[in-house]
Every structure is written in C-alpha cells, then in structure tokens.
Amino acid sequence: MKNDNFLRALLKQPVDHTPVWIMRQAGRYLPEYNATRKRAGSFLALAKSPELACEVTLQPLDRFPLDAAILFSDILTIPDAMGLGLYFAEGEGPKFERTVRTEDEVRRLPVADQDQLRYVFDAVSLIRRSLDGRVPLIGFSGSPFTLACYMIEGGGSDDFRTVKSMLYGRPDLLHAILEKNAQSVTAYLNAQVAAGAQAVMVFDTWGGALSDAAYREFSLAYAKKVFAGVTREAEGRTIPRIFFTKGGGLWLESMADCGADALGLDWTIDIGEARRRVGAKVALQGNMDPNALFGPPAAIEAEAKRILAAYGRGSGHVFNLGHGVSQFTDPDHVAALVEAVHRHGLGASR
Amino acid sequence: MKNDNFLRALLKQPVDHTPVWIMRQAGRYLPEYNATRKRAGSFLALAKSPELACEVTLQPLDRFPLDAAILFSDILTIPDAMGLGLYFAEGEGPKFERTVRTEDEVRRLPVADQDQLRYVFDAVSLIRRSLDGRVPLIGFSGSPFTLACYMIEGGGSDDFRTVKSMLYGRPDLLHAILEKNAQSVTAYLNAQVAAGAQAVMVFDTWGGALSDAAYREFSLAYAKKVFAGVTREAEGRTIPRIFFTKGGGLWLESMADCGADALGLDWTIDIGEARRRVGAKVALQGNMDPNALFGPPAAIEAEAKRILAAYGRGSGHVFNLGHGVSQFTDPDHVAALVEAVHRHGLGASR
Numbered sequence: 001m002k003n004d005n006f007l008r009a010l011l012k013q014p015v016d017h018t019p020v021w022i023m024r025q026a027g028r029y030l031p032e033y034n035a036t037r038k039r040a041g042s043f044l045a046l047a048k049s050p051e052l053a054c055e056v057t058l059q060p061l062d063r064f065p066l067d068a069a070i071l072f073s074d075i076l077t078i079p080d081a082m083g084l085g086l087y088f089a090e091g092e093g094p095k096f097e098r099t100v101r102t103e104d105e106v107r108r109l110p111v112a113d114q115d116q117l118r119y120v121f122d123a124v125s126l127i128r129r130s131l132d133g134r135v136p137l138i139g140f141s142g143s144p145f146t147l148a149c150y151m152i153e154g155g156g157s158d159d160f161r162t163v164k165s166m167l168y169g170r171p172d173l174l175h176a177i178l179e180k181n182a183q184s185v186t187a188y189l190n191a192q193v194a195a196g197a198q199a200v201m202v203f204d205t206w207g208g209a210l211s212d213a214a215y216r217e218f219s220l221a222y223a224k225k226v227f228a229g230v231t232r233e234a235e236g237r238t239i240p241r242i243f244f245t246k247g248g249g250l251w252l253e254s255m256a257d258c259g260a261d262a263l264g265l266d267w268t269i270d271i272g273e274a275r276r277r278v279g280a281k282v283a284l285q286g287n288m289d290p291n292a293l294f295g296p297p298a299a300i301e302a303e304a305k306r307i308l309a310a311y312g313r314g315s316g317h318v319f320n321l322g323h324g325v326s327q328f329t330d331p332d333h334v335a336a337l338v339e340a341v342h343r344h345g346l347g348a349s350r
Numbered sequence: 351m352k353n354d355n356f357l358r359a360l361l362k363q364p365v366d367h368t369p370v371w372i373m374r375q376a377g378r379y380l381p382e383y384n385a386t387r388k389r390a391g392s393f394l395a396l397a398k399s400p401e402l403a404c405e406v407t408l409q410p411l412d413r414f415p416l417d418a419a420i421l422f423s424d425i426l427t428i429p430d431a432m433g434l435g436l437y438f439a440e441g442e443g444p445k446f447e448r449t450v451r452t453e454d455e456v457r458r459l460p461v462a463d464q465d466q467l468r469y470v471f472d473a474v475s476l477i478r479r480s481l482d483g484r485v486p487l488i489g490f491s492g493s494p495f496t497l498a499c500y501m502i503e504g505g506g507s508d509d510f511r512t513v514k515s516m517l518y519g520r521p522d523l524l525h526a527i528l529e530k531n532a533q534s535v536t537a538y539l540n541a542q543v544a545a546g547a548q549a550v551m552v553f554d555t556w557g558g559a560l561s562d563a564a565y566r567e568f569s570l571a572y573a574k575k576v577f578a579g580v581t582r583e584a585e586g587r588t589i590p591r592i593f594f595t596k597g598g599g600l601w602l603e604s605m606a607d608c609g610a611d612a613l614g615l616d617w618t619i620d621i622g623e624a625r626r627r628v629g630a631k632v633a634l635q636g637n638m639d640p641n642a643l644f645g646p647p648a649a650i651e652a653e654a655k656r657i658l659a660a661y662g663r664g665s666g667h668v669f670n671l672g673h674g675v676s677q678f679t680d681p682d683h684v685a686a687l688v689e690a691v692h693r694h695g696l697g698a699s700r
Contacts, residue, residue, distance in 0.1 A: 015513065026542070046695075134423070148681075161641055161678060168645025210619040211639045249600045250619055269600055289561045291511055295518025297692040306563065328511060 001133045006068040007199060010240035010262045010283050012316040013297075018345025019067030020338055021138075023290075025060040025074045025322030026116065030093055030331055043088055047074045050122040055189055057127045061134065063331065064338045067318075068135050071127060071192070074169070075142035075203055078184050079151045082109060082114035092155070099154040101162065104171045112184035114191055121195040128196030139197025141188050143204035143245075144181035144222035145278040151177065154166045167214060174218060182222045186229035193231045193239055200230060201242040201264070208247020215251060227259030241284055246323060249274070256281040267292075267322030272310035288337070290321045293329045297336035304340040305337050319345065351483045356418040357549060360514050360590035360612045360633050364668040368658065368695025370541050370688055371419030371488075373640075374674030375410040376422045381683055382409045393438055397424045400472035407477045411484065413681065414688045415667075418485050421477060421542070423470055425438075425492035425553055428534050429501045431466035434464030442505070449504040451512065456523045459501075462534035471545040477545030483596075489547030491538050493554035494531035494572035499528065517564060517699070524568060533571045536579035543581045543589055550580060551592040551614070558597020565601060570608055573688060577609030592635055596673060600625070606631040622660035633666040638687070640671045643679045646687035654690040669695065 001007075006019040019151065027033055036056050044169075047053060054216035057072040066169045076094050080086035087098030100109050109215025128137050140152075150156070166174045189200045208218035226242055248255060255263050256278040265274055265286030274284055292303045304319070311317040319341045351357075356369040377383055386406050390396035397403060407422040430436035435447030450459050454629050476485050493502075500506070502513045502524075516524045539550045557569035578592055594614025598605060605613050606628040615624055615636035624634055642653045654669070661667040669691045675684065 151382060159641060159676060162674065164639065164641035165644035166648045167608065168642050207619065211617040211642075212623075214639070215618075247597070247618065267561040268558065268565075268597065271564075289514065289564070291509060291514035292518050292561075294511060296516035299518045324511060 001136065003067060003135050005241055006318060007237070008138050009315055009318045010199060010285075011238060011243065012280070012283050012314075015045055015315050015346060017347035018317055018341055020319035020341040020345075021066045021068040021070065022060070022325050022337075023070075023321055025064075025066060025070065025334075026056045027325060028327035029064070029325055029329040029334070030059055035194055045084070047072065048078070048119050050126050050239050052223045053123040054126040054130055055228055057123075060334075061131075064335055066135065066338060067130055067137055069127065070122070070138040070141060070201075071124055071197065073123065073140070073144065075140075075205070076150055077117055077120055078141065078181070078188060079114045081112040081114075082184070083152075084151060084179075094150065095155040096150065099150045099162075100177060100350045102167070103170075103173060106176050107179065109180055111180050112188065114177075114187050117129070117188060117191070120188075121191050121210065124192050124195035124197050126280060136198040137196060138199045138201055138242075139189060139192030140201040140203060141226075143202050143207065143217035143219060144178045144226065145183055145207055145210075146203060146205045147181050147185070148174065148177050149209075151181075160206065168220060171209070171218075178218060178222045179268050182225040185226045189230050197239070198234075198237070199242065201244065202226060202260075204243065204245040204248070207245040212250065215245075215248070216254060219245065220254060223241045223260075226259045244285070252277050260316065262316075264320070265322060270308055270310055271317070275311060275316075283318065284311065285318040285320050287322040289319070290325050290329070291338065293321075293325065293333045297333060298321060300333055300336045301340040301344075304337055305336065305344045308341065309342050313346070315346070316345075351486065353485050355488050356668060357587070357590055357639060359665055359668045360592065360635075361588060362630070362633050362664075365665050365696060367697035368669055368691055370669035370691040371418040371420065372410070372675050372684065372687075373417050373420075373685075374670055375414075375416060375420065377404045377574065377675060378677035379675055379679040379684070380409055380413070393424075396434065398469050400469055400476050403473040404476040404480055407473075408480060410684075411481075412537050414685055415423070415692065416485065416688060418488055419477065419481055420488040420551070421470070421474055421490060423473065423490070425490075425496065425555070427467055427470055427509055428462045428491065428531070428538055429497055431462040431464075432501075432530075432534070434501060444500065445505040446500065448455070449512075449638075450501045450527060451516070453520075454521060456526050459527065459530055461530050461537065464537050467538060470538075471541050474542050474545035474547055479588055486548040487546060488549045488551055488592075489539060489542030490551040490553060491535045491576075493557065493569060494528045494535055494561075494576065495533070495557055495569035495687050496553060496555045497531050498524065499556045499559075505541075508639070510556065517568060521568075528568060528572045532575040534572060534659045535576050539576070539580050543584050547589070548584075548587070549590045549592065554578060554593065554595040554598070557595040558604065562600065565595075565598075566604060569595065570601070570604060573610075574608045594635070602627050612666075612668065615672060621657055621667070623660060625661060625666075633668065634661065635668040635670050637670070638671040640673050640675050640679070643671075643675065643687065644684075647683060650663055650683055650686045651690040651694075654687055655694045657669050658691065663696070665696070667696075673685065
C-alpha cells in the first residue's frame with residue numbers, strides 16, 4: 001500500500017503524517033457526485049450499483065490528497081435487507097414501508113440475509129481493486145441502536161418518541177431487536193472485510209439521544225457485541241475498528257472499552273481533553289465542526305491547527321470532521337482543510 | 351412563602367423535601383392549556399396577554415403539587431422587542447420577518463426597549479400576586495447566544511449554517527450581536543425580578559451546537575456577563591440563578607464558574623457524576639429524559655428513583671426533566687413523576 005498512515009494512526013503506530021479523511025467525503029457538495037447521482041436516477045439506485053458506488057467513492061480522492069477511502073453506501077442497507085422496504089421520499093430523509101413495533105413484528109424480524117447485501121460486498125471488491133493500494137478502504141455500518149431507531153420510528157425523528165416508548169415501556173422488545181441487529185451488523189462487517197475492507201467503522205448517529213444509563217444498556221452493549229465478533233485480521237494485517245457515537249463525549253471512558261481501536265469525536269469536545277480521558281487505550285478521530293467549513297480558508301486553517309495542537313504530538317490522531325460534510329460546502333474549502341492538516345500535522349515542518 | 355424548598359435547594363440550603371418542577375409545565379400536553387390557547391386565538395396572543403399568561407402559568411400547579419411556577423412566555427420576546435417581527439407559521443416553529451446578518455443590520459440592531467416588554471413584567475406581577483406565596487415564581491430568558499441563533503437564522507435551524515458562517519467568517523459581527531443581547535437579557539431579567547420573579551433561569555438551548563472553544567467564547571462568556579449584571583437580592587432574599595445549556599454536559603466545570611447558583615442538566619449525563627464534577631460550587635437541576643414519560647408509571651417511578659439515588663443525599667438537587675415536556679405526554683404520567691419525586695426524594699421515608 002502506498003499510503004497506510006490512516007491504518008497506522010488507528011493502531012497508534014508511527015506515521016509519516018497525520019492522516020485525514022472526511023465523513024461523507026463522497027457526497028452532494030461535489031458536482032461530480034451530483035452528476036453521477038443524476039445518471040443513476042436516485043440515491044438508492046446509486047447506492048445499489050457497485051459500479052456507480054465505486055465511481056463516487058473515488059471522486060473525492062481524485063480531487064483531494066485524502067488518506068482513506070470510505071465505501072459509498074447507506075447506513076440503512078441492513079434493515080432494508082431485513083425486508084422493511086427502504087425508500088427516500090423527495091426532500092425528506094430515509095423512510096421504511098414497514099416498522100418494527102409490536103411483539104409480533106419483533107418476533108418475525110429476521111437477522112439480515114447477507115445475500116440481499118451482495119451489492120455492497122461487490123462494491124467493496126470493486127473499489128478495493130480500483131484503489132490499487134493508493135489508500136486504505138473503510139467499510140462501515142450503522143450501529144445496532146441507530147438502525148433500531150429507524151426501524152422503530154420508520155424514518156428519522158426529532159425526539160425518538162416511539163423508540164423511547166419502547167425503551168421505557170417494553171425494554172425486552174428493544175433488546176430483542178438489538179440482538180438481531182448486532183448479529184446482522186457483525187456478519188455485514190465481516191463480509192465487507194472478506195471483500196476487501198481494510199478498516200471498519202460503526203456509526204452510532206443516535207446513541208447521543210439517550211440518557212447515560214440507557215446509552216450503556218441499549219447502544220454501547222451492542223456495539224461491544226459487534227466488535228467481539230468482527231474479524232481481527234485479514235491479508236496478514238490487523239483490521240482497525242472505529243466507533244463513533246455522535247454526542248457521546250460524556251461516555252468516552254466506557255466507549256474506550258468497547259473493543260474499538262479508535263473513537264470518533266464530534267466537535268463539542270476538546271480533543272486534547274478527550275485524549276487525556278482515554279489515555280493510551282484508543283486512537284481518536286475528529287473533530288472539526290463541519291460548519292467551520294463555511295468560514296474562509298484562513299479560518300479553516302486556523303481551526304485545523306487548533307485541533308492538531310490540542311491533540312498534540314504522537315500518533316493516534318486521524319483528522320476528520322465531527323460529522324458529515326454539509327451539502328452546502330464549497331469543495332475549495334475542503335481542499336483548504338486537507339492542505340492545512342497536511343501542512344500543520346505530524347511529519348510536517350513543525 | 352408556604353413552600354420555598356425550590357429556592358433553598360438552589361442555594362444548597364436544607365430542604366424539607368426534594369423540590370420538583372417541569373420545564374414547559376404549562377403547555378400543550380394539558381387540555382386546559384389548549385383550551386386557553388384556543389380562546390386566545392394564537393400562541394403569541396396568549397403570551398402577550400398578562401391575564402392569559404397568568405392563567406396558564408397556574409394551571410399545572412392546580413393539577414400537580416409542583417414546587418415552583420415558571421412565567422409563561424416565549425424565549426424570543428427580546429428579539430421581537432428589538433423590532434425583528436416574531437411570528438409563528440402554522441405547524442412550524444418561530445420565525446422572524448427580519449434577520450440580522452450584514453454589517454449594517456448588526457450596527458442598526460438596538461438593545462431591546464424594555465417598554466416593549468411591559469406585557470411580560472405585567473404577567474410576572476399578576477402571577478406573583480395570584481400565587482399568593484404558594485411556591486416561588488421563576489423568571490427566565492433565552493441566553494444571548496440562543497437568541498442570536500434565531501436572530502441570524504430567522505427561525506430554528508438544523509445546522510445553524512448561517513450562524514456558523516458568521517462565527518467562523520465574521521466573529522466580530524457575532525460578538526457585536528451578543529453584546530447587545532447580553533445587555534438586553536440583563537435588563538429583561540432585572541425587570542422581571544423587580545416585578546416579582548424570585549429566581550431566574552437562562553436557557554441556552556443551542557449552545558450545545560458549538561465546539562468546545564466556540565462555546566466558551568460565544569455562549570458562556572455572555573452568560574457570565576448577564577449573571578454579573580443580574581440583581582442578587584430582592585425583598586430581602588437572594589435571587590438564585592439557574593443556567594442551562596442543553597448538550598452542555600462536557601463543560602460543567604466551566605459553567606460552574608459563570609455566576610449561576612445552579613446548572614440545569616439534560617438527560618445525557620449521570621447526575622451523580624455531574625455532582626462530583628462541580629463539587630460544592632453549584633446546585634443541579636434535572637435530569638430525566640422527557641420521553642421517559644412515555645413509559646408506564648412504574649417505569650417513570652423507577653427512573654425518578656434512579657436519578658434521585660444518583661444525586662445522593664444532601665440539598666442542592668431540584669428535580670426536573672432534562673428538557674421541556676413533550677406535547678404528547680399523558681398528564682397522568684406527569685402526576686406519577688411528581689408523586690415519585692416526593693415519595694423517594696429527600697425528607698421522604700427513606
């Protein structure tokens with residue numbers, strides 16, 4: 001591999017430079033992405049075509065000297081493969097035709113059939129071949145809890161009222177869903193690794209909506225189950241695991257024990273403080289406010305420098321945003337960020 | 351006063367029992383509130399009528415043995431008094447006819463004319479007289495930063511894109527707005543105290559959307575300015591101050607130095623852990639997930655008990671939700687919560 005700084009940073013091994021990639025780096029802020037999406041006809045058609053998924057995965061790498069590629073896909077492929085019928089209503093977020101709420105619906109819910117997810121693994125293989133060793137490829141999944149949120153609500157939610165009603169009223173049903181999700185996510189990540197993913201990331205987008213106690217019981221516990229079952233080595237190399245709970249800054253000490261090699265951080269925490277709290281246990285990935293990219297290039301550079309300095313010296317930092325890049329971002333500002341990280345990070349002149 | 355446990359708990363003085371009130375306790379989950387609102391014609395007409403605001407403020411106290419009343423009003427009265435034209439579009443949140451974005455708009459923005467807010471102070475006087483010493487009356491305001499969010503965006507926002515663009519691109523403009531907001535909020539709270547408010551609370555609903563560094567510079571610093579200027583004593587009693595940043599759990603140590611007597615906590619933090627972190631500096635208010643009220647009464651009682659036990663013995667805890675009660679809540683579940691707090695809190699049989 002020509003540039004494996006990303007994999008080494010996740011394992012806290014020495015790096016040539018601080019690696020950087022950007023959540024949602026293949027996305028709507030890029031005109032070339034929008035062109036491919038238009039050609040595909042819909043977001044789902046794009047996500048379900050290995051060729052087109054490969055094409056958009058590589059687009060940001062052709063523009064910016066990023067240190068990792070991430071599979072272009074949706075976090076809701078698993079519930080879709082469980083038969084819930086994923087669709088996107090125009091101008092709205094993802095929706096499911098069927099929800100999982102009653103005792104009967106929970107009992108009938110299958111563990112995801114991995115054959116239904118073949119298009120994802122085909123995309124991984126194709127991207128891996130196309131990358132030809134430029135940078136490592138990240139596979140990913142939504143966390144068992146985050147998937148459950150969509151499966152129970154039937155889409156996004158402001159308040160997760162239906163999820164919380166179940167959590168406080170019928171916790172046994174929620175546990176049953178999470179158990180099936182954890183098995184599905186584990187198998188899904190393992191199939192991605194088998195297809196060529198060189199690191200895996202679990203996105204717990206909604207764990208931060210929970211109370212401290214509920215987070216441990218309903219989100220973190222199932223992330224642990226996933227990591228306990230995920231392939232540790234492939235092609236003679238360790239497969240590093242990243243766990244990201246948006247809004248999880250209060251729980252870092254517990255997250256550091258979940259079996260992940262690195263924790264993703266949103267922008268609400270000082271990364272230096274986070275490093276002190278987790279000690280040598282895990283690497284850290286993050287954590288610039290995506291909306292700092294709306295500032296001018298000089299402000300972006302200053303903010304990147306501040307975060308790099310807050311992390312301090314020594315390996316174990318993968319630079320990233322604290323959440324996905326906004327569709328309204330100027331690609332030149334992303335270029336300014338990547339350049340700033342490489343200019344001011346480890347291995348640079350400083 | 352017949353029951354001043356709320357005021358004493360905020361000052362960490364001995365209490366007869368753990369006091370409890372509920373954010374947005376006068377609100378849409380109560381049929382009697384909806385009836386009054388219907389009579390008023392609109393939310394703004396209700397908020398701007400001292401008589402009707404008094405009526406709905408007292409409604410939850412007639413149903414539940416709550417330990418405090420809170421002025422019924424809107425957090426956006428100040429920007430409305432600055433001339434921005436507050437209105438509510440049906441089915442949407444609050445909106446402003448005019449926004450504050452350009453250098454010129456910022457320069458022309460006045461400090462709020464407190465004469466335009468007379469209806470609020472009249473409501474405070476009337477509620478105070480009507481309460482007749484049953485429980486203390488809380489006055490409140492939005493924080494300078496939270497007000498700025500609405501003034502700049504022109505309404506609510508998912509991502510505060512316009513605010514963040516200004517924060518990272520033209521921080522001087524944001525500081526100028528915040529300075530005017532801080533002066534306005536200080537005068538507003540002082541007028542509420544003069545009219546009879548016995549405690550004040552500053553709601554920083556959106557401070558949690560900021561990075562650690564930006565929070566300190568753009569939200570906390572201006573809350574400090576407010577508390578430095580707010581009346582400390584009236585009618586021979588200390589006026590306790592509560593500061594609440596939703597999503598502020600990572601910043602408690604700094605918040606504890608902002609001049610508030612108590613900090614509001616959302617439900618993402620363990621209140622026992624919060625107490626250890628702030629030490630003897632401040633009291634704590636919170637912190638049950640509002641959506642735990644969708645569980646059955648037995649689960650609500652268990653959750654209340656868990657939070658009371660996590661805080662532990664000794665004064666300094668005002669029980670509350672971690673955010674406003676949902677409009678979809680069954681009032682009987684609120685009754686179950688209040689009863690549970692009084693049954694299991696301090697001074698009870700335990």
